[in-house]
Amino acid sequence: MNDALVSFEDVALGYDGTPVLEGLTLAVRPGDCLALLGPNGCGKSTILKAMAGIVPPIRGIVRSTLDGRPVRFGYVPQQETLDLVFPMTAAEVVEMGTYGRLPLGRHVGRTERAQALTCLEQVGAAELRRRLFHTLSGGQKQRVLVARALAAEPDLLLLDEPLNGIDAPTAAAILTLLGRLNSEQGMTILLVTHHLGGVRDVIREAIWVHAGKLLRGPASTMLAPEQVRTIIEEDFLS
Amino acid sequence: MSLLLEILSPDFLLRNALYGGLIIGFVAPLVGVYLVGRRMIFLGVALPQVSTAGVAGAFFWHALFHRHEHPEGDFWLALSGSTVFTLAAILALAVWENRSRARAEERTGVLYAFAGALSLLLVASDRIAEIGILGLLKGEIIAIPTDELLVLAVGYAVIVAALWLFKKDLLLVSVDRDLARSFGKKVLVWDLVLYLIIGTTISLGVLLAGPLVMFGFLIVPPLIAGRLTTGIRHLPLAASLFGGLTAFVGFAVSYKLDWPMGPTDVALVCVVLTLVVTTQTVLGWLRRAS
Numbered sequence: 001m002n003d004a005l006v007s008f009e010d011v012a013l014g015y016d017g018t019p020v021l022e023g024l025t026l027a028v029r030p031g032d033c034l035a036l037l038g039p040n041g042c043g044k045s046t047i048l049k050a051m052a053g054i055v056p057p058i059r060g061i062v063r064s065t066l067d068g069r070p071v072r073f074g075y076v077p078q079q080e081t082l083d084l085v086f087p088m089t090a091a092e093v094v095e096m097g098t099y100g101r102l103p104l105g106r107h108v109g110r111t112e113r114a115q116a117l118t119c120l121e122q123v124g125a126a127e128l129r130r131r132l133f134h135t136l137s138g139g140q141k142q143r144v145l146v147a148r149a150l151a152a153e154p155d156l157l158l159l160d161e162p163l164n165g166i167d168a169p170t171a172a173a174i175l176t177l178l179g180r181l182n183s184e185q186g187m188t189i190l191l192v193t194h195h196l197g198g199v200r201d202v203i204r205e206a207i208w209v210h211a212g213k214l215l216r217g218p219a220s221t222m223l224a225p226e227q228v229r230t231i232i233e234e235d236f237l238s
Numbered sequence: 239m240s241l242l243l244e245i246l247s248p249d250f251l252l253r254n255a256l257y258g259g260l261i262i263g264f265v266a267p268l269v270g271v272y273l274v275g276r277r278m279i280f281l282g283v284a285l286p287q288v289s290t291a292g293v294a295g296a297f298f299w300h301a302l303f304h305r306h307e308h309p310e311g312d313f314w315l316a317l318s319g320s321t322v323f324t325l326a327a328i329l330a331l332a333v334w335e336n337r338s339r340a341r342a343e344e345r346t347g348v349l350y351a352f353a354g355a356l357s358l359l360l361v362a363s364d365r366i367a368e369i370g371i372l373g374l375l376k377g378e379i380i381a382i383p384t385d386e387l388l389v390l391a392v393g394y395a396v397i398v399a400a401l402w403l404f405k406k407d408l409l410l411v412s413v414d415r416d417l418a419r420s421f422g423k424k425v426l427v428w429d430l431v432l433y434l435i436i437g438t439t440i441s442l443g444v445l446l447a448g449p450l451v452m453f454g455f456l457i458v459p460p461l462i463a464g465r466l467t468t469g470i471r472h473l474p475l476a477a478s479l480f481g482g483l484t485a486f487v488g489f490a491v492s493y494k495l496d497w498p499m500g501p502t503d504v505a506l507v508c509v510v511l512t513l514v515v516t517t518q519t520v521l522g523w524l525r526r527a528s
Contacts, residue, residue: 073421086409087473092470105403
């Protein structure tokens with residue numbers, strides 16, 4: 001696991017000291033394009049948050065270093081969790097992605113604003129830059145949040161249910177963008193989803209969260225209809 | 239015009255009250271932006287009340303142990319009580335936020351009710367009535383000694399500097415805590431920094447202007463600015479300008495009409511908010527109709 005961007009070693013995850021998942025061992029390597037799959041409530045988002053350092057492990061070790069420095073994460077939350085009272089424009093939301101790289105006391109300047117605009121252009125949302133974030137549609141918000149994650153210049157892009165609540169064309173556009181980022185720029189991507197069909201052509205590997213364990217394999221195998229049916233039936237029966 | 243010239247004259251008798259009101263008017267909304275943005279408006283009511291209870295508590299304690307003697311340095315005694323109570327309340331709220339299952343508004347509501355009751359009980363006791371701090375608790379802004387004004391000015395200058403220096407981090411933990419954690423930020427530490435700023439602003443302001451004025455200037459100017467600006471970049475500045483301008487006009491009106499200054503300021507800023515909301519609503523109707 002030495003070459004991994006993020007690795008889990010016998011990790012237990014949960015909330016309030018109660019484990020939901022135990023004995024997790026996992027490595028995400030540079031260039032990976034992974035989907036984390038499973039039914040609602042199985043702990044997919046918790047795994048993602050543990051990778052990003054948002055949820056600490058109850059037991060075990062989570063490592064995230066690259067060339068001796070901390071891994072930079074581009075985190076895309078579920079869009080409905082970002083409930084803004086602050087009247088922030090789409091551009092200002094994207095600029096927040098640069099905050100992690102700016103030292104204490106330094107504010108967003110021309111460079112960061114230009115970079116935020118570039119990221120908005122990259123996701124095809126430059127025309128939204130002056131719109132208030134809370135007035136955008138679900139799909140538009142999702143694009144802006146992906147742009148914010150890109151503004152962090154991430155080593156690893158983590159997306160939590162990026163296809164939830166958005167129409168099919170927007171979902172396809174987001175998946176195409178992710179596929180391009182991975183194949184053309186070599187960006188490492190891990191997304192949590194339960195939209196199996198859409199991700200089939202984009203990801204290389206899939207990880208099922210099944211019966212408290214992680215089952216990992218090539219996308220073609222893990223998303224094969226028989227495999228999906230078996231896992232879903234077992235989850236349903238359990 | 240003559241009123242304006244009189245008020246702005248360096249020899250104006252109530253100039254310290256004007257300067258004090260202006261300082262609070264300009265600075266409190268900068269802090270209030272975070273209270274509004276984090277849906278902590280009710281905290282803006284509760285903390286000034288806690289601060290007031292702290293002032294009453296400090297004088298009660300002094301009267302209890304010093305046999306009703308008038309305390310030397312009213313201001314410092316009041317400031318100590320106000321600061322200790324406010325910071326203790328903030329610390330308790332921060333701890334409860336992480337440990338308690340009760341909703342934030344339940345905790346804040348209980349705090350407000352308790353602080354309000356405690357203030358009234360302490361003020362009603364014969365020990366405090368004798369040393370006459372009712373004026374201080376009401377926030378009479380008329381007579382502010384220069385040294386107290388100086389403390390307010392220096393304290394609020396530090397607060398403005400902290401808000402500027404930590405703007406990015408305070409905004410980040412206020413808007414998206416998960417993103418802040420993914421950047422490796424210590425969210426609890428930044429929460430405490432923000433609470434310290436809020437607590438200091440309130441404990442200093444309540445001494446000179448009272449709880450009503452503090453709540454008014456913390457909350458209403460950011461609400462006005464939020465309706466008139468697009469984006470977070472200009473919001474604090476706009477809120478501060480609205481607060482400062484209202485404080486000035488409120489002072490002039492209260493001086494001219496011989497009304498109490500604090501309630502005049504708060505009523506004025508609420509009238510401005512009502513006008514803005516009404517105008518925007520009417521313009522919206524007209525736009526839809528055409």
